Amino acid sequence: xxxxxxxxxxxxxxxxxxxxxxxxxxxxxxxxxxxxxxxxxxxxxxxxxxxxxxxxxxxxxxxxxxxxxxxxxxxxxxxxxxxxxxxxxxxxxxxxxxxxxxxxxxxxxxxxxxxxxxxxxxxxxxxxxxxxxxxxxxxxxxxxxxxxxxxxxxxxxxxxxxxxxxxxxxxxxxxxxxxxxxxxxxxxxxxxxxxxxxxxxxxxxxxxxxxxxxxxxxxxxxxxxxxxxxxxxxxxxxxxxxxxxxxxxxxxxxxxxxxxxxxxxxxxx
Amino acid sequence: xxxxxxxxxxxxxxxxxxxxxxxxxxxxxxxxxxxxxxxxxxxxxxxxxxxxxxxxxxxxxxxxxxxxxxxxxxxxxxxxxxxxxxxxxxxxxxxxxxxxxxxxxxxxxxxxxxxxxxxxxxxxxxxxxxxxxxxxxxxxxxxxxxxxxxxxxxxxxxxxxxxxxxxxxxxxxxxxxxxxxxxxxxxxxxxxxxxxxxxxxxxxxxxxxxxxxxxxxxxxxxxxxxxxxxxxxxxxxxxxxxxxxxxxxx
Numbered sequence: 001x002x003x004x005x006x007x008x009x010x011x012x013x014x015x016x017x018x019x020x021x022x023x024x025x026x027x028x029x030x031x032x033x034x035x036x037x038x039x040x041x042x043x044x045x046x047x048x049x050x051x052x053x054x055x056x057x058x059x060x061x062x063x064x065x066x067x068x069x070x071x072x073x074x075x076x077x078x079x080x081x082x083x084x085x086x087x088x089x090x091x092x093x094x095x096x097x098x099x100x101x102x103x104x105x106x107x108x109x110x111x112x113x114x115x116x117x118x119x120x121x122x123x124x125x126x127x128x129x130x131x132x133x134x135x136x137x138x139x140x141x142x143x144x145x146x147x148x149x150x151x152x153x154x155x156x157x158x159x160x161x162x163x164x165x166x167x168x169x170x171x172x173x174x175x176x177x178x179x180x181x182x183x184x185x186x187x188x189x190x191x192x193x194x195x196x197x198x199x200x201x202x203x204x205x206x207x208x209x210x211x212x213x214x215x216x217x218x219x220x221x222x223x224x225x226x227x228x229x230x231x232x233x234x235x236x237x238x239x240x241x242x243x244x245x246x247x248x249x250x251x252x253x254x255x256x257x258x259x260x261x262x263x264x265x266x267x268x269x
Numbered sequence: 270x271x272x273x274x275x276x277x278x279x280x281x282x283x284x285x286x287x288x289x290x291x292x293x294x295x296x297x298x299x300x301x302x303x304x305x306x307x308x309x310x311x312x313x314x315x316x317x318x319x320x321x322x323x324x325x326x327x328x329x330x331x332x333x334x335x336x337x338x339x340x341x342x343x344x345x346x347x348x349x350x351x352x353x354x355x356x357x358x359x360x361x362x363x364x365x366x367x368x369x370x371x372x373x374x375x376x377x378x379x380x381x382x383x384x385x386x387x388x389x390x391x392x393x394x395x396x397x398x399x400x401x402x403x404x405x406x407x408x409x410x411x412x413x414x415x416x417x418x419x420x421x422x423x424x425x426x427x428x429x430x431x432x433x434x435x436x437x438x439x440x441x442x443x444x445x446x447x448x449x450x451x452x453x454x455x456x457x458x459x460x461x462x463x464x465x466x467x468x469x470x471x472x473x474x475x476x477x478x479x480x481x482x483x484x485x486x487x488x489x490x491x492x493x494x495x496x497x498x499x500x501x502x503x504x505x506x507x508x509x510x511x512x513x514x515x516x517x518x519x
Contacts, residue, residue: 112378112397124454125447129395131378134407134421137400158400160471185391192390193471202393209423209454 001080008080011065012047015084018054019061021259022081024074024091026200028066033248034092035064037256049073057256060263067091070165071119071203078207078215088214088262090136092255095161095198095219096170102195104224105243107147107156107251109140110217113202114162114189120206128209130163130202135262136216143257144218147250154243154250159195161219162186163202170197196221216258220244220251274346276339277316277331284320285327287354287506288347289498290340292462294332296491300358301330303499315339323499324506336428337385337465344466348473354402356502357466358494361424361458361481364448368457372420372483373493375406379464379479380425380456382447386468396426396464399476402505406478409501417493422457424481426464458483 001009008014023034028051035041038055045052049068054061065081067074078089095108102108113130115121120130137158144156164170173182201217208215222244273280289300294317301307304321307330311318315334320327329352333343344355363369379396381387386396403421410419425447451459463479470477478501480494 111400112395114395115393125380125450126392127381128451128454128456129378129380129397129423131395131397131423134377134400134403138404141400141404160395160397185393188391189394191472192394192468193474194394206454212455 008083010048010076011050011052011080012045013052013080013084017044018052018063018065018081018084018086020086021060021062021088021262022086023064023255024067024077024089025064026067026069026093030092030248031064031066034252034255037252038062050077058260058263062259067200070199071117071163074200075119075203075207078204078211078213082211082213086213088136089204089208090140090255090258091200091204091215091217092251093198093200093217093219094222095196096223097195097221097225098162098190098197099195100225102157102221103153104221104240105154105247106221107144107247107254108161108196108219108221109137109144109156109158110161110201110219111137111158112160113205114160114194115202115206116185117163117165117202119203123206123210128206130205132205132216133208133214135265136214136258139258139261139265140216140218140254142261143254146257147254157195160193161201162189162194162197164197164199167199218251218255220247274349276314276342277318277346278311278313279318279346279350281350283310283318284329284347284350284352286352287326287502288329288331288352289356289358289495289502290331290333290343291358291491292333292335297330297332299491300495300498303496304328304330316343323503326506328502333462335461337383337426337462340462341385341465341469344469344473344475348475352475354476354502354505355466355470356402356498357463357477357479358491358498359460359462359479359481360484360487361460363458363483363485364425364451364456367452367455368420368483370483370485371489373417373497374420374422374424374457374481374483375403376424376463376479376481377403377421378423379467380423380451381464382425382427383465384428385465389468389472394468396467398467398478402476402478405505405508406480406497406501409504410497413497413500417497420457422455424463424479425451425456425459426462427459428461430461
């Protein structure tokens with residue numbers, strides 16, 4: 001949908017404003033950090049939660065645009081960006097660990113996503129899988145290997161993430177009328193091997209499948225879990241706060257290096 | 270009788286860590302021809318088991334018959350004996366134009382149109398392949414001579430082979446007009462077990478992949494899929510020796 005000036009309605013961009021490759025953080029506050037890794041970044045537009053910078057990586061035009069929290073705003077973002085020529089998306093977000101081996105400061109690359117969201121149901125039947133684009137996962141994994149800091153216990157993982165719609169349904173389920181369903185489903189997801197939780201991947205992956213574009217996702221993990229009851233330790237001590245906030249830089253660099261690899265590989269084909 | 274698995278009638282001595290599984294017992298010989306020293310171990314109901322080696326590691330070849338229920342049993346019983354890696358090789362019908370007859374498809378994920386997955390995980394949970402195993406298979410395909418072109422993407426796993434394709438929409442719910450939906454989702458082809466194999470594997474800490482030969486006549490054979498599975502597992506075996514087993518989660 002376009003405005004009378006020909007701009008995509010929500011993101012207020014037109015063809016030429018963005019590159020083929022786009023980074024999608026949730027928080028507008030994280031766009032500048034990613035854009036600082038581009039050559040010649042320029043702020044292009046800022047409407048609602050959609051803040052856009054465009055610049056160059058290895059001579060190729062790329063962009064970063066925030067999506068806001070949740071499937072509804074994120075899918076509007078990918079739809080409108082696809083309409084103006086973007087075809088490769090990397091969500092760069094934050095997430096919560098659901099497994100003891102996935103620790104605060106680690107990064108998680110999503111292979112598939114649990115569709116506990118509403119948006120993807122308005123794209124495809126529930127049986128349809130939310131799966132990341134294979135080439136994007138490969139590029140993210142190759143990039144992440146170079147940024148592991150095993151001595152300091154900072155690693156990367158590839159696995160299935162849980163896309164929920166309700167942040168407080170995850171953190172305070174006992175308050176909710178559907179408490180039993182939330183606990184039971186969560187147990188099922190952990191049983192199937194979910195390693196982290198977040199709030200946009202399933203919607204983005206399913207929308208990407210329908211649009212015929214490539215999408216992947218990488219998250220910085222903000223907590224540890226202990227024990228079978230998944231007690232959560234958040235970033236409270238100075239050390240863990242440093243690990244988390246410093247981790248954004250690491251996640252951003254991995255995402256940009258992944259796009260470097262995609263550019264090389266796309267040009268070779 | 271020693272501790273044999275209930276349907277597949279195997280013991281720990283009959284398996285290693287790696288298995289290639291397939292629908293039709295008659296295809297086991299073809300698959301085993303790509304392994305060394307292969308011999309038949311057992312054959313009960315639709316479950317024919319052969320054991321061979323590659324790179325000095327045991328690889329079990331096991332048929333599971335048609336459909337997700339028996340495929341799930343195969344994965345469960347292999348997992349209970351210590352198998353942690355399963356590659357399905359089989360056939361699939363095309364969802365044109367996304368795939369064509371004779372394409373070889375490596376599934377990244379599967380549409381869960383079966384009944385078995387729902388007995389394991391909530392519907393929201395995706396049937397997704399093991400990424401590291403897929404990556405190894407993709408690499409193995411690229412290195413093959415003569416080469417094959419692999420298509421990577423989503424497959425559908427259904428229960429009803431003869432399900433109707435065309436219905437008057439006024440008579441039944443939209444649920445039956447599914448090929449059209451999957452076509453829009455860029456689903457490549459349709460088989461009858463991949464989704465359940467992926468989901469059961471996840472729940473049992475097994476790494477799974479699925480290679481399909483797309484067919485519309487049913488007259489092609491399993492050879493290219495079998496060859497790729499054996500070569501890919503050979504490379505994966507070497508990878509397992511060098512990398513930590515953290516990739517179980519992927």
